[in-house]
Amino acid sequence: MELLRTENISKSYSGRMILRDISMHLEKGELVSLLGLSGSGKTTLLNILSGLIRPDTGSVYLSGAEITGQPGHISYMLQKDLLLEHKRVIDNVALPLIIRGMKKEEARKRAEPCFRDFDLEGTQTLYPSQLSGGMRQRAALLRTYLGSQGVILLDEPFSALDMITREQLHAWYLDIMSRMGFSTVLITHDVDEAIQLSDRIYLLTGSPGEIHHEIRVDCPRNTRQDFNLLPEFAAYKRQIRDILQEAMRTSNAAG
Amino acid sequence: MRKRSENIRDKLLPAGAFALILLIWWALSASGIIPGFMLPSPWDMISALFRDFPNLMTHAWVSIQEAVYGLLIGVLLAFGLACAMDRFGMLEKAVLPLLVVTQTIPTIAIAPLLVLWMGFGMAPKITLVVITTFFPVAVGLLDGFKSVDPDAVALLRSMNATRWQIFRHVKIPASLPFFFSGLRVSASYAVVGAVISEWLGGFEGLGVYMTRVRKAYAFDKMFAVILLIVIVSLLLMKLVNVIKTAAMPWLKYRKETDGTQRKTV
Numbered sequence: 204m205e206l207l208r209t210e211n212i213s214k215s216y217s218g219r220m221i222l223r224d225i226s227m228h229l230e231k232g233e234l235v236s237l238l239g240l241s242g243s244g245k246t247t248l249l250n251i252l253s254g255l256i257r258p259d260t261g262s263v264y265l266s267g268a269e270i271t272g273q274p275g276h277i278s279y280m281l282q283k284d285l286l287l288e289h290k291r292v293i294d295n296v297a298l299p300l301i302i303r304g305m306k307k308e309e310a311r312k313r314a315e316p317c318f319r320d321f322d323l324e325g326t327q328t329l330y331p332s333q334l335s336g337g338m339r340q341r342a343a344l345l346r347t348y349l350g351s352q353g354v355i356l357l358d359e360p361f362s363a364l365d366m367i368t369r370e371q372l373h374a375w376y377l378d379i380m381s382r383m384g385f386s387t388v389l390i391t392h393d394v395d396e397a398i399q400l401s402d403r404i405y406l407l408t409g410s411p412g413e414i415h416h417e418i419r420v421d422c423p424r425n426t427r428q429d430f431n432l433l434p435e436f437a438a439y440k441r442q443i444r445d446i447l448q449e450a451m452r453t454s455n456a457a458g
Numbered sequence: 459m460r461k462r463s464e465n466i467r468d469k470l471l472p473a474g475a476f477a478l479i480l481l482i483w484w485a486l487s488a489s490g491i492i493p494g495f496m497l498p499s500p501w502d503m504i505s506a507l508f509r510d511f512p513n514l515m516t517h518a519w520v521s522i523q524e525a526v527y528g529l530l531i532g533v534l535l536a537f538g539l540a541c542a543m544d545r546f547g548m549l550e551k552a553v554l555p556l557l558v559v560t561q562t563i564p565t566i567a568i569a570p571l572l573v574l575w576m577g578f579g580m581a582p583k584i585t586l587v588v589i590t591t592f593f594p595v596a597v598g599l600l601d602g603f604k605s606v607d608p609d610a611v612a613l614l615r616s617m618n619a620t621r622w623q624i625f626r627h628v629k630i631p632a633s634l635p636f637f638f639s640g641l642r643v644s645a646s647y648a649v650v651g652a653v654i655s656e657w658l659g660g661f662e663g664l665g666v667y668m669t670r671v672r673k674a675y676a677f678d679k680m681f682a683v684i685l686l687i688v689i690v691s692l693l694l695m696k697l698v699n700v701i702k703t704a705a706m707p708w709l710k711y712r713k714e715t716d717g718t719q720r721k722t723v
Contacts, residue, residue, distance in 0.1 A: 290631075
């Protein structure tokens with residue numbers, strides 16, 4: 204079942220085109236990556252998908268309804284966890300519900316059961332400064348999940364973590380995604396992370412950024428833990444690297 | 459253990475410096491290098507404070523009222539203007555330079571005008587305190603509003619938060635440390651502002667009392683008033699610190715955990 208769809212999105216700033224004709228879709232329960240080099244318009248696309256800015260042309264649909272330029276439908280999480288230091292963890296994660304008009308106590312009650320699912324049991328009354336880096340990321344993910352309508356947008360959320368913590372979070376994220384049944388669009392420049400996590404990868408290349416390639420990663424989610432050690436992983440990586448290098452050569456020749 | 463000894467050292471150093479100044483002061487007045495009527499000894503000052511304590515308290519109460527009312531009005535006005543300047547960039551561009559100019563005008567020059575316009579009651583004193591305390595709070599708040607992480611604002615916007623919700627959940631809490639820094643400065647200005655305005659006319663207050671004892675060449679009493687002004691100002695600043703700690707409980711936890719987080723996910 205198709206959950207999120209974009210049709211022919213283009214965006215320019217000050218006469219310079221950043222994105223051209225971006226069309227993509229996300230199925231229910233799927234994790235799709237938008238993999239691009241620096242300057243390919245990833246952040247602009249994130250802002251368009253989350254409704255913070257309107258594209259010049261094109262549309263965004265969520266469950267068939269148009270949400271172009273309308274914030275509040277798709278939650279996102281950045282590399283910075285952006286937890287508010289003055290709020291206790293429970294109030295941080297319940298914030299999207301409070302923003303929607305839910306009473307504070309009701310929002311807390313709604314958030315409370317999710318703490319166990321997100322391995323955050325016992326942190327409800329703590330302040331963010333009392334959490335470790337991984338816990339902060341999970342708290343931010345819980346906030347994103349509570350604010351979502353089935354689709355979560357991630358912008359390189361694990362890139363600031365050390366390798367071991369990152370790998371643990373990758374495995375944990377795929378597990379929680381399956382258990383809670385939400386879908387994810389991951390925006391990243393990290394090829395390894397994209398292959399490790401994604402069901403499909405859209406390659407955002409060139410300037411303006413365009414999608415010319417879509418790669419399906421065939422590996423069941425429950426065997427992803429050591430996927431990066433297998434030859435298939437290296438083959439995907441080589442394929443993506445070749446495409447990105449070719450795109451860069453073409454871009455340099457044109458520019 | 460090391461931290462504890464550092465804490466003790468941090469407290470002993472200013473106390474030692476203060477004791478040294480008192481000692482030098484006492485030595486200068488006791489040796490007669492500076493005559494006693496010009497520089498009374500610390501002991502003379504303290505005995506004058508206790509001798510005239512009831513009278514001083516009556517005057518201090520008036521000055522404290524002027525300082526506190528002025529400070530409260532100044533903070534309210536500063537909050538309103540800082541919010542308006544944050545909301546309307548044009549207003550900030552128009553008003554901020556004027557505010558800076560008002561701070562270059564000496565308080566002592568405005569005080570007689572205020573007495574002339576408003577009489578000898580509390581009104582000119584409170585007005586002067588408002589003028590002196592307004593600026594640090596307004597500028598502190600404005601800096602605080604600007605210090606907010608734009609990504610945090612964007613995150614709330616992506617949740618479809620209203621302007622007021624962004625203000626309440628992000629901007630105001632982020633500006634609190636700046637606000638309290640400004641308030642601390644303003645609190646110290648408040649008492650001094652009230653006393654200066656009382657010099658120029660009035661019936662009660664530490665400034666009025668100060669003028670009287672100066673004219674009577676009772677310098678021990680004058681030093682006692684100065685000591686009292688210092689004590690009141692320090693108490694007011696301490697009160698600001700207590701309110702700050704209560705208003706920002708998360709800072710306490712940040713201090714406790716800084717540099718000690720070693721948990722693994």
